[in-house]
Amino acid sequence: xxxxxxxxFRVGKGSxxxxxxxxxxxxxxxxxxxxxxxxxxxLLVLVIGLxxxxxxxxxxxxxxxxxxxxxxxxxxVEIPIGSGLDFISKQLEEKGIIKDARVFKYYAKFNxxxxxxxxxxxxxxxxxxxELIESLKSGTVYREPVFTVTIPEGLTLExxxxxxxxxxxxxxxxxxxxxxxxxxxxxxxxxxxxxLTDEIKGENxxxxxxxxxFPATYPFYEEDPxxxxxxxxxxxxxxxxxxxxxxxLAEHDKSVHWLLTFASLLEKEATAQADRATIASVFxxxxxxxxxxxxxxxxxxxxxxxxxxxxxxxxxxxxxxPYNTYKHKGMPPGPIAGAGKSSIEAVVDPSQTKYxxxxxxxxxxxxxxxxxxxxxxxxxxxxx
Numbered sequence: 225x226x227x228x229x230x231x232x233f234r235v236g237k238g239s240x241x242x243x244x245x246x247x248x249x250x251x252x253x254x255x256x257x258x259x260x261x262x263x264x265x266x267l268l269v270l271v272i273g274l275x276x277x278x279x280x281x282x283x284x285x286x287x288x289x290x291x292x293x294x295x296x297x298x299x300x301v302e303i304p305i306g307s308g309l310d311f312i313s314k315q316l317e318e319k320g321i322i323k324d325a326r327v328f329k330y331y332a333k334f335n336x337x338x339x340x341x342x343x344x345x346x347x348x349x350x351x352x353x354x355e356l357i358e359s360l361k362s363g364t365v366y367r368e369p370v371f372t373v374t375i376p377e378g379l380t381l382e383x384x385x386x387x388x389x390x391x392x393x394x395x396x397x398x399x400x401x402x403x404x405x406x407x408x409x410x411x412x413x414x415x416x417x418x419x420l421t422d423e424i425k426g427e428n429x430x431x432x433x434x435x436x437x438f439p440a441t442y443p444f445y446e447e448d449p450x451x452x453x454x455x456x457x458x459x460x461x462x463x464x465x466x467x468x469x470x471x472x473l474a475e476h477d478k479s480v481h482w483l484l485t486f487a488s489l490l491e492k493e494a495t496a497q498a499d500r501a502t503i504a505s506v507f508x509x510x511x512x513x514x515x516x517x518x519x520x521x522x523x524x525x526x527x528x529x530x531x532x533x534x535x536x537x538x539x540x541x542x543x544x545x546p547y548n549t550y551k552h553k554g555m556p557p558g559p560i561a562g563a564g565k566s567s568i569e570a571v572v573d574p575s576q577t578k579y580x581x582x583x584x585x586x587x588x589x590x591x592x593x594x595x596x597x598x599x600x601x602x603x604x605x606x607x608x
Contacts, residue, residue, distance in 0.1 A: 288331060291323055292349035294446070299349070303360065305342040309333070312340060312360065321347050321356065328353055337361065350445065369443030375458070377439040377564035378491045380527070381431045384562070393448060402451045403433045412459065418470070419463045423481035428546040428557040430527075435484045435559020438462040465565055472572050485555050486571045487563035492523035495588035500567050502592060504574035506582055511554065515580065519549040527560040583607065 301319050303312060309332055313325035322328045331353055332338065341363035347356065351367055358366040373391045375384055381403060385396035402408055409432050413420040424432040438461035442454070466480055473483060489507065494500045510517045522536040528545035541548070547556040579592040581599035585606035593599040 288327065288353055290350050290352050291321065295349040297348060298346045301345045301347050303340065303342050303345065307340070307342060309338055309340075316347075316356065319347075321349060321351070322353070328356075332357055367443070367445055369445055370447055372441050372443050373454075374441045375437065375439045375562065377567070378561045379439065380561050381434045381437070384437055388454060392454075394451060394454075399451065400431075403455060404431055408455075409433070412455070415456065416459050416463060419459065419466065419480055421479065421481060423479060424558065426557050430547075430558075433459075435488045435562055436462055437562055438465055439562045439564050465568060469568070469572050481558065482555065483568065483571055484559045484563060485557075487567040488559035488561045489519070489521055489523065489556075490567040490570050491563040492561055493521055494567065495584050495590060499590045500570035501573065501575040502577060502579065503582060503590070504570045505577040506579045506592070508574055509578065509580050516553070517580070518551075518553045519555070521549050523560055524549040524556050527556070 299319050299321060301315060301321065303315065307315075309329050310325075313322075313329040313332075316322045316328060317325040335357070337357050340360040343363055345359060346365055347359065348367075351359070355367045371391055373388060375387055379387065382396070382400060385399035388394055388399055389396045409420075409424070412433075413424075420432075420436070424436070433455070437455065437458035440458075440461050442457055442461075444453075462484075466483060469483065473479060486504070486507070490500045490503055493503050507519055507521075509515055510519055524547050525536050525540050525543065526533060528543050528547040529540060533540075541550045544551065546552055547560065549556060577592070578594045581593040581596065581602075582590050583599070583602055583606065584590050589606075591602045591606055593602055
């Protein structure tokens, strides 16, 4: 430094630059520190926001899942007339059907779902929000099944076992062993006393539940339903379909076993929906005291043989088996297949005819006749 006349010191040019550069460095350091602080705060806010967002997302996602997918408990929920979405959502939460009323409410609003039916619903914790919404809209309980099993009309118990094997982990052999087990039958007879009577234990019965498992499409809401669940569901369907005819059976001194046996013959013989009532009239006419002739229906011969053949041969008609209606008059010991609703209806409401014979041509069209000569004429015309 230099001292002037006043005794003051004067900073040199080099020193001034150094001071300026020092101050600039200090400011840069301050800016860096501020930036680091801002960046740190920003990252902290983002992390907190991300954690919060994930938590919210997880909470909402869990709120849109069934509360208990494995629950089979049925919970009754009353939805009064005029109930709004707020009230319904709170009801479902209070009853333990859903996790959060707000999540359900906003989900329904987001999907423009608001018009719900009043009524009493039997709901479960295993139902999804979509299933709950569908139930409340339609007025009936709706659930999306994990899978379905379709049992067509006319299947034997063995064929039903094969159909179940294709859709489940249950083998056809295990299914048949279960439905033929005496302990199983006794338990089911206790649960379905009006449907399952001692007739299913008859001496000549091949399978006690043959013809008793109703043909329909069955939904299942668990991946591995038990054999009891499957079989009891089918028996419930049969009970539902035969209950309307209990008065008819009582009036005519007939049993459910008789009804299902008769209906099974129609199911196996009919090639067209309209023919069932007419074929029923043929069987009624043959069974009448005035005629007193065997039913002579080919499907019973095939059942007696235990084979699936496209054509019955004359030698087949001679098989000595209680199910062979060529050899034995009257009904066979029991059903030979599962009959659908239309066949059951045809038994109780047959056509009024004098036909005693019928045959199906190559196109599956049935041709009826009152006399054997007419029947032979039809055979020569449509088959030979």
